[in-house]
Amino acid sequence: MTSPHVESGPFDPAGVEWKPVSPRLATARLATCAITLGVPAVAGAVAALWSGVAGLWAVPVALAALLVWCVVLVPRQVRAMGYAERADDLLIRKGILFRSMVVVPYGRMQYVDVQAGPLARAYGIAQVQLHTASPGTDAAIDGLPADEATRLRDQLASRGEARLAGL
Amino acid sequence: MTAGPQDPAVARADDAVPHDAVRHDAVPHDAVPHDAVPHDAVRDPTVPDDAVPADAVPADATVVTGEAAAAPPGLVWNRMHPVTPAVKGWKVLVVLVFIAVQQAGDDLLRAREALAGRGWLVVLGVVVAGALLGFGYAALAWRMTRYAVDDDAVYLHSGVLFRQQRKARLDRLQAVDVVQPMLARLLGLAELKLEVAGGPGSAVSLAFLREEQSETLRAELLARAAGLQREEGRAAEPSPEQPVIEVPPGRLVAAMLRSGSMLAFLAGVVVVVVVVVVTREPGAVLFLAPAFLGIVGVLWTQFSRDFNFHAAISADGIRLRHGLLESRSQTVPPGRVQALRVSQGPLWRRRGWWRVDINVAGYGGAQDAAAENVLLPVGDRDAALTAVWLVLPDLGVADPRGVLTAAMEGTGTDGGFTTSARGARWLDPWAWRRTGYRVTDRALLLRTGRWVRRLVVVPHERTQSLGLEQGPLQRRLGLATFVVHTTPGPVSPRVSHLSGAVAGRLMDEQTTRARHARAGAGPELWLRPTTPTAASSSGATSLGGPGGPGGPGGSSGAAGSTTTDPGAAL
Numbered sequence: 001m002t003s004p005h006v007e008s009g010p011f012d013p014a015g016v017e018w019k020p021v022s023p024r025l026a027t028a029r030l031a032t033c034a035i036t037l038g039v040p041a042v043a044g045a046v047a048a049l050w051s052g053v054a055g056l057w058a059v060p061v062a063l064a065a066l067l068v069w070c071v072v073l074v075p076r077q078v079r080a081m082g083y084a085e086r087a088d089d090l091l092i093r094k095g096i097l098f099r100s101m102v103v104v105p106y107g108r109m110q111y112v113d114v115q116a117g118p119l120a121r122a123y124g125i126a127q128v129q130l131h132t133a134s135p136g137t138d139a140a141i142d143g144l145p146a147d148e149a150t151r152l153r154d155q156l157a158s159r160g161e162a163r164l165a166g167l
Numbered sequence: 168m169t170a171g172p173q174d175p176a177v178a179r180a181d182d183a184v185p186h187d188a189v190r191h192d193a194v195p196h197d198a199v200p201h202d203a204v205p206h207d208a209v210r211d212p213t214v215p216d217d218a219v220p221a222d223a224v225p226a227d228a229t230v231v232t233g234e235a236a237a238a239p240p241g242l243v244w245n246r247m248h249p250v251t252p253a254v255k256g257w258k259v260l261v262v263l264v265f266i267a268v269q270q271a272g273d274d275l276l277r278a279r280e281a282l283a284g285r286g287w288l289v290v291l292g293v294v295v296a297g298a299l300l301g302f303g304y305a306a307l308a309w310r311m312t313r314y315a316v317d318d319d320a321v322y323l324h325s326g327v328l329f330r331q332q333r334k335a336r337l338d339r340l341q342a343v344d345v346v347q348p349m350l351a352r353l354l355g356l357a358e359l360k361l362e363v364a365g366g367p368g369s370a371v372s373l374a375f376l377r378e379e380q381s382e383t384l385r386a387e388l389l390a391r392a393a394g395l396q397r398e399e400g401r402a403a404e405p406s407p408e409q410p411v412i413e414v415p416p417g418r419l420v421a422a423m424l425r426s427g428s429m430l431a432f433l434a435g436v437v438v439v440v441v442v443v444v445v446t447r448e449p450g451a452v453l454f455l456a457p458a459f460l461g462i463v464g465v466l467w468t469q470f471s472r473d474f475n476f477h478a479a480i481s482a483d484g485i486r487l488r489h490g491l492l493e494s495r496s497q498t499v500p501p502g503r504v505q506a507l508r509v510s511q512g513p514l515w516r517r518r519g520w521w522r523v524d525i526n527v528a529g530y531g532g533a534q535d536a537a538a539e540n541v542l543l544p545v546g547d548r549d550a551a552l553t554a555v556w557l558v559l560p561d562l563g564v565a566d567p568r569g570v571l572t573a574a575m576e577g578t579g580t581d582g583g584f585t586t587s588a589r590g591a592r593w594l595d596p597w598a599w600r601r602t603g604y605r606v607t608d609r610a611l612l613l614r615t616g617r618w619v620r621r622l623v624v625v626p627h628e629r630t631q632s633l634g635l636e637q638g639p640l641q642r643r644l645g646l647a648t649f650v651v652h653t654t655p656g657p658v659s660p661r662v663s664h665l666s667g668a669v670a671g672r673l674m675d676e677q678t679t680r681a682r683h684a685r686a687g688a689g690p691e692l693w694l695r696p697t698t699p700t701a702a703s704s705s706g707a708t709s710l711g712g713p714g715g716p717g718g719p720g721g722s723s724g725a726a727g728s729t730t731t732d733p734g735a736a737l
Contacts, residue, residue, distance in 0.1 A: 010635055010647045010671030088682055097639050103678050104632040107685060133364065133528055134631035134652035136659065 018082035025143025107163035242315040252305035259301025362529030408481035422545035425514035473544035521551035526656030563608025588666030590644035627684035
């Protein structure tokens with residue numbers, strides 16, 4: 001399975017070449033999962049072993065199950081993300097179960113954010129987020145390689161300026 | 168923009184300008200160093216500003232010229248009305264009284280004991296101290312507040328401890344309101360509020376001015392925002408307006424009697440009666456009293472807000488006037504309404520009443536959002552159609568009345584609508600036939616709801632971004648939801664469960680349409696004095712101009728107003 005979006009449909013407009021985000025995002029997100037779920041799971045297991053109460057095993061088992069779910073889901077989620085720069089707008093799509101696609105005209109952008117947390121920086125990726133005058137515009141592209149994020153930011157800014165429009 | 172303080176060139180040029188000859192210092196140096204007025208922090212130390220002697224100046228005189236770095240030299244600075252502190256200072260006292268009542272309310276007996284004897288002196292002292300504090304601070308704030316207007320912007324300097332300079336660009340102007348709270352109204356004062364769509368708290372508020380002054384200033388600002396040539400020495404006159412909608416108090420009350428809040432109120436009454444009868448304990452009423460009072464409060468707010476509602480059309484745009492105690496007079500220039508919703512609850516259907524809400528950038532962030540976003544609190548179908556016409560004089564169809572009527576009341580393919588796909592009957596069996604969209608040359612119409620009927624209209628050139636959503640069930644049924652993102656407000660346009668192919672196509676076409684509409688509604692239309700379009704020519708018909716003058720260059724709402732706060736930086 002190369003991509004969960006091979007079939008055409010409303011989420012695959014004709015003539016759009018989707019760019020995937022960096023697979024390192026999956027690694028980064030899995031690392032987050034491992035820290036938030038794996039560590040407590042191990043701690044729970046130790047506590048259960050130590051105390052010898054059988055009921056206590058429920059906690060680490062549940063956490064481990066969540067962790068497995070993460071491991072299965074996260075890479076697919078990351079593969080489902082994509083963006084495309086068209087002549088006049090930027091397309092962003094995401095989601096497997098609940099899918100969404102956003103079209104943001106360059107002229108509508110108010111500003112562009114580039115963010116990278118410590119973990120993302122360690123993996124050399126960043127998030128680019130577009131803001132329009134509408135709070136409903138959910139246009140964040142996570143997991144861009146750092147140089148691609150910089151390029152995209154500058155590109156968006158210059159295109160936005162060229163197509164400046166009123167509210 | 169923020170340029171001012173950060174830009175030494177401006178500051179220097181400023182200080183070098185020799186209009187110091189008539190410079191007056193607003194603030195006595197000993198009280199507050201007057202050039203705290205901002206650029207101080209970055210000012211060129213070689214300019215001996217303080218060498219200029221401070222004169223005392225009559226309070227309402229035109230005060231400082233070319234003083235602030237943020238503003239270009241030669242501006243005429245004005246103060247608010249000198250009675251302002253008296254109006255604003257009451258707040259502290261009100262809070263004190265509120266606290267006192269709350270405390271005393273807990274134990275009336277002890278409160279009475281405390282008041283006997285010397286207690287009165289303490290109370291009196293606290294009240295006097297509170298009054299001094301409130302009015303003293305308000306007076307100081309008043310001294311520190313100045314505003315100026317030039318062809319491009321409104322400048323407002325304020326703040327006692329933390330100084331703030333604000334510049335609101337007139338080409339980003341989204342709406343101008345004249346607000347008169349009760350007390351100000353009695354004194355003939357008014358607050359002028361400029362919305363520039365810079366997010367919450369970005370409005371520039373000039374409080375308080377004399378009533379006539381605020382009217383004149385509003386007319387002037389709107390004329391300048393429209394790009395009209397200013398004739399020197401002649402004040403802009405308020406443009407003539409033509410009343411189009413009026414809501415008589417009787418209808419407002421009748422409509423409220425059929426509203427959801429009223430149903431809640433009645434349900435509350437029933438609950439109270441039942442509880443009292445069943446428990447035979449009249450004390451139960453006390454427990455339910457707060458909720459009850461809450462509902463009464465909501466109803467009262469609604470009534471006093473929409474009381475005496477008038478809508479009119481003028482060259483400056485839509486004029487709305489309403490309010491019982493606090494009166495509010497709004498002006499929304501043409502093309503500033505981002506989206507509009509016509510709705511009808513089930514209890515209004517028999518009467519054929521409708522309500523119209525609008526999204527205007529800048530409105531809706533504050534606590535008085537509910538007061539600002541109403542275009543028609545209640546009215547019959549004709550009034551609702553008129554309201555739509557106010558916003559979109561040209562709907563882009565041959566038979567706007569027929570289409571809108573079908574959009575408001577029809578189902579299925581009435582009026583050329585495309586509805587949800589058949590598969591939607593599993594997800595929305597009740598309203599799927601009504602849910603639908605229709606595209607016209609000028610706007611997108613979204614029709615939803617069978618129980619509460621809703622029609623959302625989004626002009627193509629006001630589209631921010633578009634979205635497509637699909638959940639797992641929708642996917643199985645081959646459906647998708649189409650969303651239009653608009654500025655914050657009561658209207659959120661979306662149409663659910665279209666067939667996937669239709670939704671995809673709609674998204675595609677709508678992207679193109681919005682782009683063309685935006686290109687047609689260029690900023691020049693509104694700003695150029697050489698093309699006296701909608702803004703300048705009078706009469707409602709002019710609003711039908713091509714493209715409806717857009718928010719000129721208002722691309723970056725955040726840049727609409729600029730706030731600098733050198734005090735905070737320290």
